[in-house]
Amino acid sequence: MSADELMRVWFDIRYTRFAQDYSAEGYVFYIKNGEIERTRKWRRFRKIIKDPQSDIDYKDLIILTYPPEVKGLAVLTWAHVKKGRQQDIWIWLPSIKRSRRVSQSNADDSFLGSDLTVEEVSTRRFGDETYELLGEASFPGYYSVYFKQKLLEGTACYKIKATVKRKDWYYTYRIVWLDKENGTAILDEYYDKRNRKFKTLFRFYTVPTSGCIASRLWECHDLRTDHVSAIVMGDTAFNRGLTERLFTVKQLQRTPW
DSSP: OOHHHHHHHHHHHHTTTTSSEEEEEEEEEEEETTEEEEEEEEEEEEEEOOOTTOSEEEEEEEEEEESGGGTTOEEEEEEESSTTOOOEEEEEETTTTEEEEEOGGGTTSBSTTSSSBHIIIIIOOTTSEEEEEEEEEEOOOEEETTTTEEESTTOEEEEEEEEEOSTTOSOSEEEEEEETTTOOEEEEEEEOTTSOEEEEEEEEEEOOTTSSOEEEEEEEEETTTTEEEEEEEEEEEEOOOOOGGGSSHHHHHHOOO
């Protein structure tokens, strides 16, 4: 398989295109010097639009449910199929009961104050980068600050260089380690214009009883600050019959979270 074919498989897994819909809940832990500084709880819903007449790829909604001061804060994304068309992104602010439209040019902003960006969580698309297959390698393992153990050591991987097409973006390229067995990207290594690695994003996936591939841990490590953000997934479900009505700004005004 070519680098493009391998990355297309990963993006299909990444956005759960093998299912009709997806829902999950979990936590974001903000970690400094090995200690958890803050905790936030979230819920996530995604509806895959399998209509060949529609330009919508999927609709995605992330809501914070804890702590009380941020409860109800939400990020709603409508992802488009057409190349060159920007994603539609809204942030719902419950404190003032208003939504704010977000430009995709702001997709490099921090996601909910974490070390991840909005792009990494919900808006990066296949084709935003050019892909080059560097070869195959045995994954050296990743030491998880949250789990306090090394994970996935010895996993057989493809290594792919993904070079961003945007000019003056927050990274120049990333090295992606793709698990040869299930197609998931287990590690992204981010590099700047001077070829300095400044951030890593580790992912750990499992296959629950549904048979669908589900993420269990995303751990982002900013090497400049030594700060870590760990997204830990709890209950995950697929094909629940979610309707598109959930994925509107108007619906956010009506739904108690």
